[in-house]
Amino acid sequence: MVVKMRKSDLLDTINAIAELLQKEDSPYKFNYALIKNKAKLRDVGEELGEMLKAWNKSRLQIILKYCEKDEKGKAVMNGQAYCGLSRGQQPEYDKEMDAHIEAQEAMMKEEFEFEPYVIEKEWLPEKIKGTLLDGIMPLFKSDEK
Numbered sequence: 001m002v003v004k005m006r007k008s009d010l011l012d013t014i015n016a017i018a019e020l021l022q023k024e025d026s027p028y029k030f031n032y033a034l035i036k037n038k039a040k041l042r043d044v045g046e047e048l049g050e051m052l053k054a055w056n057k058s059r060l061q062i063i064l065k066y067c068e069k070d071e072k073g074k075a076v077m078n079g080q081a082y083c084g085l086s087r088g089q090q091p092e093y094d095k096e097m098d099a100h101i102e103a104q105e106a107m108m109k110e111e112f113e114f115e116p117y118v119i120e121k122e123w124l125p126e127k128i129k130g131t132l133l134d135g136i137m138p139l140f141k142s143d144e145k
Contacts, residue, residue, distance in 0.1 A: 001115065001116070001118060001141060001142075002113050002114070002115050003113065003114060003115070003116055003139075004112070004113050005111060005112060005113075005138050006108065006109055006110070006111055007044075007048050007108050007109070008108040009138070010041065010044065010045060010048060011048070012134070013037075013041065013135050013136060014038070014045050015135060016131070016132045016133075016134075016136050017034050017037060017041075017135070017136065018038075019132055020034055020125075020128070020136070021035070021038075023125060025125060026125045027123050027124075027125065029123040030119065030123040030125060033117050033118070033119045033123065033139070034119075034136075037117050037119075037139050040114055040115070040116065040117065041114065044112055044114065051107060055100075055104050055107070058100065062096050062097055062100060063075075063082050063085065063097075064082075065093075066084070066085060066090050066092065066093035066096075067082035067083060067085055068082070068083040068084030068085075116138065117139070118140065119136065119139045119140050121140065
């Protein structure tokens with residue numbers, strides 16, 4: 001069974017796997033399946049991490065290009081925020097940042113395929129949060145006909 005997954009959903013799946021592997025009362029088969037899937041997703045997860053780091057680095061370059069600077073040319077900050085970047089204050093900044101954000105959103109919508117180690121519903125622990133279950137749904141065999 002091959003599964004198509006968006007890169008944005010990959011983060012939820014990886015985080016769900018990591019949290020579920022911390023549970024002490026999970027059945028052996030369930031943990032085994034999680035570990036196998038974690039390994040299968042490792043490469044694409046690392047690739048996504050590198051892409052996000054590069055995106056964030058270029059985002060910071062845009063911020064530093066347009067933010068307010070002091071007399072020494074250093075960025076002026078107000079707490080954790082760079083000064084001079086309020087929406088509408090610098091149309092060039094707004095345009096460049098909007099395009100950058102759109103590119104990141106498009107990247108996160110990209111799909112990839114992988115063949116999961118299928119988790120059987122019988123292997124699930126008795127108690128599992130819905131958000132975690134949602135994160136690992138791509139790892140189950142589809143019930144759809």
